[in-house]
Amino acid sequence: KQITQINPYRPEMGELEFLDWFTRFWNNLERYITREIPSGTFNFIEVANYKEAVSSTEWAVGIVILILMLFGLKRLKRFNELIFFYLLATFGILLLWPEVWFGIRFLVPLIPLLTFLLINGVVELVVLSGQKVLKIKNTNAIYIAVVVFSLIGMKSYAA
Numbered sequence: 703k704q705i706t707q708i709n710p711y712r713p714e715m716g717e718l719e720f721l722d723w724f725t726r727f728w729n730n731l732e733r734y735i736t737r738e739i740p741s742g743t744f745n746f747i748e749v750a751n752y753k754e755a756v757s758s759t760e761w762a763v764g765i766v767i768l769i770l771m772l773f774g775l776k777r778l779k780r781f782n783e784l785i786f787f788y789l790l791a792t793f794g795i796l797l798l799w800p801e802v803w804f805g806i807r808f809l810v811p812l813i814p815l816l817t818f819l820l821i822n823g824v825v826e827l828v829v830l831s832g833q834k835v836l837k838i839k840n841t842n843a844i845y846i847a848v849v850v851f852s853l854i855g856m857k858s859y860a861a
Contacts, residue, residue: 709802723798730797733804736760740767742809743817752804771816774823785815 704710706717718726736756740763741749750760775782775789789812796808809816825848832844 705798705800707800710800711802726801727797729801730799732756733801734793734796734809735764735768737764738804738806738809739816740764742806742813743767743820749806767820770823770827771819772823774819774821774826777822777826785819789815 707713708715708718708722733752733756737749737752737760740760741747747763750757775786778785792812799808825845828848829841829844832838832847833841838844
């Protein structure tokens with residue numbers, strides 16, 4: 703019953719009308735793309751004040767992260783359909799969730815999976831670029847290069 707209310711903390715506000723569902727869906731979609739998913743996968747990204755308007759930079763970062771995750775999902779060789787439908791079902795619920803219930807806590811079970819998809823998307827993009835642009839046939843060399851550069855970059859992140 704609470705999901706159909708405008709604000710579960712203020713039941714006197716009533717229940718959602720038909721068009722209110724679309725508004726709720728859009729507001730949640732905007733918040734998850736621009737703030738929740740980026741701050742969940744990159745814990746060093748500071749979430750802006752939720753009362754402030756979403757900036758174009760937040761949109762750009764969120765869309766790039768989402769594209770990389772979707773690319774990583776598409777390039778999975780196994781279980782990509784299972785993961786897709788699991789994420790679709792979970793976000794289907796989250797996007798219809800009352801807007802007063804927000805925060806990264808709803809994404810906590812998904813963060814390892816989303817992070818994996820992001821990393822897989824970046825690695826697969828590097829491999830694809832190496833194959834198409836640099837004409838490298840041996841993908842093992844590309845994977846080794848990714849690991850070496852990751853280890854080099856890890857030192858600056860850990861410091």
